[in-house]
Amino acid sequence: MKKFTILLALLMAFLAIGSVDAQRSKSSRRSKARTHRVVKKKKRKAPQRPPTIHENPYVMCEDTCGHVHGIDMSHYQGEVFWETVGDNSRMAYVYLKATEGGDRIDSRYEENIELAHRYGLKVGSYHFFRPKTDLVKQMANFRTQCLPGEQDLIPMLDVESTGGLDSEEFCDSLFRFLDMMEATYHQKPLIYTGRNFYNKHLVGKIDDYLLMIAMYTDEEPVLADDRDICLWQYTAKGRINGVIGYVDKSRFMGSHGLRELKYRR
Numbered sequence: 001m002k003k004f005t006i007l008l009a010l011l012m013a014f015l016a017i018g019s020v021d022a023q024r025s026k027s028s029r030r031s032k033a034r035t036h037r038v039v040k041k042k043k044r045k046a047p048q049r050p051p052t053i054h055e056n057p058y059v060m061c062e063d064t065c066g067h068v069h070g071i072d073m074s075h076y077q078g079e080v081f082w083e084t085v086g087d088n089s090r091m092a093y094v095y096l097k098a099t100e101g102g103d104r105i106d107s108r109y110e111e112n113i114e115l116a117h118r119y120g121l122k123v124g125s126y127h128f129f130r131p132k133t134d135l136v137k138q139m140a141n142f143r144t145q146c147l148p149g150e151q152d153l154i155p156m157l158d159v160e161s162t163g164g165l166d167s168e169e170f171c172d173s174l175f176r177f178l179d180m181m182e183a184t185y186h187q188k189p190l191i192y193t194g195r196n197f198y199n200k201h202l203v204g205k206i207d208d209y210l211l212m213i214a215m216y217t218d219e220e221p222v223l224a225d226d227r228d229i230c231l232w233q234y235t236a237k238g239r240i241n242g243v244i245g246y247v248d249k250s251r252f253m254g255s256h257g258l259r260e261l262k263y264r265r
Helices: 002-035 080-089 109-118 136-143 166-183 195-201
Strands: 069-072 089-101 120-126 156-158 188-193 211-214 232-236 247-252
Touching: 069 232, 080 109, 089 109, 089 136, 109 120, 120 136, 120 247, 136 166, 156 166, 188 195, 195 211
Parallel strands: 069 089, 089 120, 120 156, 156 188, 188 211, 211 232
Antiparallel strands: 069 247, 232 247
16 A cells, blocks of 8 residues: 555656646747747838929039029029129029019119129120010110120010910010010020910910020920920029029020020120
């Protein structure tokens, strides 16, 4: 009986040890499972492209390309520090607003043209055209400000509005004024207009004139009749040293250059 009791005790002890080993083995497997858990890799973000000048006006297009650049200025820019514009930018030329309609004279024109010359820019002057305003008065107004001796570049006519006239009346007024400008300055003016305005009103009608086309996108403008474009005004929200606010920036297209705009005296 004593032997049986001893054997029973030993059997119970072996069973207890087996149970502990099983628990340890199960715990070990769980630990290994936790240790070898697959960690998902984070996806890498695609590199961001640099902003364009239309997304960030502080991006300087003229610093990243080989085109000849320039600006358009008027009283809207306020006081301009021309010595800074001349010294610290790659702007080769400036078109200054001189007049508008029959009696408006830009309040900054006289100061701007003097200082732009002094600090080394090639200067041209422009008139904002009002199709319904007396053409003789408009021409007299522009002539009092746009003096041949002060011009490096041919005059420019800013054409942005029909004035409520139908297409035929508008074009008749425009053509007569262009003839007046040519007779006064003995050379054809540069015409400034927007791409959409040109496509709607001027297709095939001003083929003998150089064009500055305004279109504020990253893509170069293409006209409905595939006309050659001399200059592209690519932003109205440019920035340059010497001007506190926004400024219109333009550049020559293709093989065009300043020599084509040179004022012939």
